[in-house]
Each structure stands twice: as structure tokens, then as C-alpha cells.
Amino acid sequence: MKVAVIQFLGSNCDLDSVWALRQIGVTTDLVYYKDFEEIYYKYDGILIPGGFSWGDYLRAGVIAANTSCMKLVCELSESDVPILGICNGFQILTEAGLLPGALIRNDSLSFICKWVTISVESKKSVFTKDLVIKSQLKMPIAHGEGRFATDDLNKLYKNNQVVFKYLGENPNGSMDAIAGVTNLNGNVLGLMPHPERASDNIIGGKDGLKILKYFLT
């Protein structure tokens, strides 16, 4: 699979994501969002990295979600293209309407940067189909607006769309400690923890590769 890591104005986990994917053998390009429309057909997968696109102005992710690049990503999602949104990428995907719910200001009103443990709750996502339900992954979070909220939690459970939950402390006050969700089709996944920052033992662990390695298929 050839993957595009899309770089928006204010992305800051783009190079880490490219590095993490390349070091496990995924052919990966860093693609500036304005260039994506010209070359999108070259890619089989999309990663939307973390950061602070457009400075989080108005709401985290909303300005990136309104770009023509994201409108194209929305179209591609209908053709089963696997799309992974990490942190700000998750925020962008909810704002674009590709994922349910919203990410709002942390309960504590503080920016939180720490390692957390999450549990796998669903195999509906292509990125978790080979993982064991209730298995635990350790990854860092780093966000100010990561509190997951939705107006229809029952629907998410009914459709098996809750993919990750925080174990132990709920760091940001998310509803039901939800850390990641997928779309109805299972090809779009968003999560607040950073798999690319858990991609080598030298930086504290490599559980994140269990998610990223789907791009190797």
C-alpha cells in the first residue's frame, strides 16, 4: 500500500508519521494539502497527522475540514480507501463528517501530554481487525481538545464503532472514556493517542505499530 501523509498548515506530527511508516516498510510520501488533488490517485491509504492545523482557530480541525483537499478525502472514503486520523487528524475527520461525534476542550481545561493505556474495543475498523478485543496498547496523548462527545452514544455501541477506550484514568473527560472511533464502513479510524510516537522502544514503546502496520497490506 502506498500512503499519503497529508500536511496541513500547522500539522506538526507529519514527519514523525512518515518516519514511523517508512521504518516498518510502508511506501510513504509527505503530501502538502494543496498538492493532494493533483496526485491523490497515486495513493492507496491516507494518514492525517496530528498538530494544530490553522492554529486550532474557531475549533480544532474545522478549517482543515473545509479545504477542498478534505472534500476529496471524503469522496475517497466512499471507495473504501483506508484513512487514519491521529489527534488533530481525528478532529479534522469528525469536523469533516467522516467520523461521528466531536472533540471538545478537555475537562481539566489543560493541555495534557502523557502516556496512557487504551483497550481495543472493536474489530470493525480495518486497522484493528487483527487485534485482540480488550488487548491493551500504550501510547502518548498530547492535546487540549480531546474530550470525545456525541449526541447518540447508543448508536455508536450498536454499530460497534467504539474502537478504543482509555483504561484507568479518563484523561480528558471523554464520554465513556472513548479514545477512538470508526465509521460505519470500518475504513476510517480516528484516535487521540499517537501511534507514531509509540513506534520504537527507544522512545518508550512500539504499540502504535500494531495500528500502523495495516498500511503494510
Place this chain on the structure above:
Amino acid sequence: MKFLVETIIENLPLARNPEGETILRELVHRGGYKDLVSDVRSGKYLRFTVEADHSNEAKEIIFDLCNKLRIFNPIVHKFTISKVEKL
């Protein structure tokens, strides 16, 4: 004609408002207003200057714009136009 349209975006009740809660607890109640003030909700305030023929049209333009461009997120936000004023 130019009109000023003021809008307020605040969290729906399903989404707690920790900033408002903190202002209520740490400033308002601590400052002696516990018996008088029972709730504070914080939100975002946006003021638009818009060209329109009359105030209703100005209001409609901003209402449509805010919905179309997702200036607020209907999943978690309540959106109110609080004032329309001719400039």
C-alpha cells in the same frame, strides 16, 4: 446597508462546560454570590459585519453562513443570533 450581527456559540447541556463551572465556583461563589448566582456558561462570541437590504436579510445570511460553513458544530453546540443592528 451594513448590519452588525452578533452570534453566540455555547456547549449544549450534554457537553459539560468546565470553564463556566470554574468561573462560578472559583470567582462568583467564592466572591460572595453563592445565594444569587447558580450557573455560568462560557461560550464563543462572533460579530459579523454584513451587507443586506434589511435586518431580517442580514440575520438570514449569517444564519445560513454559520450552518453551511460549520461555524458551530451542531453535535455539541447551541448557536444563537443575539443581536442585529444597523450600522
